[in-house]
Amino acid sequence: MTITLxxxxxxxxxxxxxxxxxxxxxRETTRDMVRYGLKCFAMFLGGALVAGWxxxxxxx
Amino acid sequence: xxxxxxxxxxxxxxxxxxxxxxxPAIGWLIPGAGHMIQKRWIRGGLLFxxxxxxxxxxxxxxxxxxxxxxxxxxxxLGFIGNLGAGGLYILCSVxxxxxxxxxxxTADYGTKFMIVAGLLNFISVAxxxxxxxxxxx
Numbered sequence: 001m002t003i004t005l006x007x008x009x010x011x012x013x014x015x016x017x018x019x020x021x022x023x024x025x026x027r028e029t030t031r032d033m034v035r036y037g038l039k040c041f042a043m044f045l046g047g048a049l050v051a052g053w054x055x056x057x058x059x060x
Numbered sequence: 061x062x063x064x065x066x067x068x069x070x071x072x073x074x075x076x077x078x079x080x081x082x083x084p085a086i087g088w089l090i091p092g093a094g095h096m097i098q099k100r101w102i103r104g105g106l107l108f109x110x111x112x113x114x115x116x117x118x119x120x121x122x123x124x125x126x127x128x129x130x131x132x133x134x135x136x137l138g139f140i141g142n143l144g145a146g147g148l149y150i151l152c153s154v155x156x157x158x159x160x161x162x163x164x165x166t167a168d169y170g171t172k173f174m175i176v177a178g179l180l181n182f183i184s185v186a187x188x189x190x191x192x193x194x195x196x197x
Contacts (some may be wrong), residue, residue: 010173
């Protein structure tokens with residue numbers, strides 16, 4: 001069985017799990033962990049989207 | 061002056077407890093277990109689910125597992141990343157999983173997923189150690 005993810009799906013899965021680990025390991029309190037995890041998730045996905053659009057513009 | 065500096069240094073230097081050795085070791089072998097053994101159940105569970113899922117997804121995407129090698133620097137770094145996954149890496153080595161050639165883009169994503177899972181586990185191990193020595197709650 002081979003799992004197939006498209007590029008955005010792979011980026012989302014990566015961002016989700018990496019953000020959970022970053023949130024837990026980089027902050028002290030539960031509230032800060034959640035906030036930092038959400039921030040990391042937004043930055044990962046936002047960064048991927050921005051990079052994608054930049055590449056689209058450069059390709060034109 | 062010198063006495064107060066020495067006292068501060070003594071306060072900062074925690075004695076090496078059994079937990080400071082056991083927690084990172086078990087945390088490396090089983091992702092999140094280093095936290096669970098210190099009664100951080102939710103944190104440990106979330107770390108376990110995140111790291112194991114990422115690794116298994118990579119394996120399911122036909123990603124490549126690097127074996128110990130002395131060749132290309134990227135292969136060596138890939139091995140170090142994979143090694144971080146601990147028990148999962150040992151299991152894959154024993155079962156000879158993840159040895160197929162990377163033939164499509166998804167498999168390349170899978171390879172990166174498994175490397176990142178290992179690196180995230182290194183961070184998790186360091187966190188378990190910090191909890192064990194009292195540097196973090």
